[in-house]
Amino acid sequence: MRGIPGHRGRLSPEQIRQAVRRPSNHVSGTSAVVIENTHNGAGGRAWPVDEVDAVVGICRELGLGAHLDGARLVNAAVAHGVAPARLSAGFDTVTLCLSKGLGCPVGAVLACSEGHIEKARRAKQLLGGAMRQSGIVAAAGVYALEHNVDRIVEDHARAVRLAVHLDDAGLHVDLEQVETNFVLVDVAAHGMTSTQALERLAASGVLLSASVHPGVLRAVVHLDITDADIAFAGDAIASALRNQAPHAAGWPAIAGHANTEM
Numbered sequence: 001m002r003g004i005p006g007h008r009g010r011l012s013p014e015q016i017r018q019a020v021r022r023p024s025n026h027v028s029g030t031s032a033v034v035i036e037n038t039h040n041g042a043g044g045r046a047w048p049v050d051e052v053d054a055v056v057g058i059c060r061e062l063g064l065g066a067h068l069d070g071a072r073l074v075n076a077a078v079a080h081g082v083a084p085a086r087l088s089a090g091f092d093t094v095t096l097c098l099s100k101g102l103g104c105p106v107g108a109v110l111a112c113s114e115g116h117i118e119k120a121r122r123a124k125q126l127l128g129g130a131m132r133q134s135g136i137v138a139a140a141g142v143y144a145l146e147h148n149v150d151r152i153v154e155d156h157a158r159a160v161r162l163a164v165h166l167d168d169a170g171l172h173v174d175l176e177q178v179e180t181n182f183v184l185v186d187v188a189a190h191g192m193t194s195t196q197a198l199e200r201l202a203a204s205g206v207l208l209s210a211s212v213h214p215g216v217l218r219a220v221v222h223l224d225i226t227d228a229d230i231a232f233a234g235d236a237i238a239s240a241l242r243n244q245a246p247h248a249a250g251w252p253a254i255a256g257h258a259n260t261e262m
Ligand SMILES: *Cc1c(COP(=O)(O)O)cnc(C)c1O
Pocket: 036, 040, 069, 071, 072, 096, 097, 098, 099, 107, 108
């Protein structure tokens, strides 16, 4: 696997063309291209239809397979106002997580041709992925697809509201980044490491996650998060992180302070 540097989580057909390797006696050739929509590391950014089509187009031209990691495909589709099927058109294989924005406790879907499904079933078995009671999991997935797709716009609206709240409070957030249900918060700009900030936030009753970027945390909005939660989180995050002058080394003893008013 070779990563290609993206812009907002997206790459151009030209980058793919240049990255393709022909097989030689000690180098394996490129066989497939994988893209992720929405793109986690970029902050839940959503690839638009025309750029997705361009990736599929270059794959067809170069004879490469095309896989869509659509763990958050429904978020991307909702963000662009198109059907998930439209954003998946032309890919050989597509995966979708039922356990993220769609709200299931567990489960994922692989969509592809019959030939690929046969191979995938065999690979799943070889990797110990057998599950005889999968109907229970599938039932939750069917429910989620029927009830939890249209409401994803609410998650996106709440993410924007959280980002605006934090921006108004003087925190380092990039409002343009908020295309779906993620808000990235640059805590390094407030003089903290991700670990330090996570500890302060946890003490204030808010859980964020670390991201792939050092000093940048990720807030995720999902179907269990209400408007009241957004207001609470906005205030709690702002008071836990704001006005912290950067420190070259060490950190004053402030643990426990942030949650005294909860
Ligand atoms: C979560 C995730 C996966 C794995 O999904 P499962 O539902 O655990 O199989 C794959 N790709 C991305 C981008 C993810 O975020």
